[in-house]
Amino acid sequence: MEDALRAIAEPRRREILRLVWNTELPAGEIAGRFAVTRPAISQHLRVLKEAGLVTERRDGTRRLYRARPEGLAEVRAFLEGMWDDSLERLKESAERAQKGRNHDAGNHD
Amino acid sequence: MEDALRAIAEPRRREILRLVWNTELPAGEIAGRFAVTRPAISQHLRVLKEAGLVTERRDGTRRLYRARPEGLAEVRAFLEGMWDDSLERLKESAERAQKGRNHDAGNHD
DNA sequence: TGGCTGCGTCAGTTGACACTAACGTAAGCG
């Protein structure tokens, strides 16, 4: 999760992810679409792979990459988890509001 | 969007976001829950604010912060957009598969 | 007004990261 979030925070990696989202592509093909060198793309692919956002398949000397949508789905689930937590905390604060209605001057916590 | 994604890629900022998700909190209170200094938290808050993930409200010498869920909602929408694109591209590749069925040796693009 | 509180801002440092150039490696071909 942490890794996935960090991975998609990088614009170049998001583009790569889009490229291989539903089309399997060899590393060279991917690198060819960017203005940077192949090693750079190779490292991005490694980051994406270790983040569980792409899968690698070998075919001779080539390495085919393809997106792994489930990886992104985890990130999505994490985001939605924020809203779930919000409901729990809303209940807490609602209960506290009922108990004491002093409007909180300077006492912290 | 870019900023929001980068902002939540940082663990500390995700924690801050959770803290103020539905409870408005002064900067000092937030800083007190972490092992880092106040300036560090202050900078994180600035990043979050500029990313549209929190709002700032002043009350005397204090600065109250609160999460802005719509900011995260945009990120969520972006992620879901990936799946939408996937449908479009699927149609493309399906049409190409119908037209010519040569299985693509080495000619790129 | 002097002094305190609550925060932000400013240098300056350290560490992470995106990148390049050079090298290493596995697969296929003559």
Add this chain to the structure above:
DNA sequence: CGCTTACGTTAGTGTCAACTGACGCAGCCA
């Protein structure tokens, strides 16, 4: 085998970001 192709990996560099300590500033109270 030697050569080429298609990669990944390594070492090194520049840049950005997270952090600390020192300072500055607005709001409040005596």
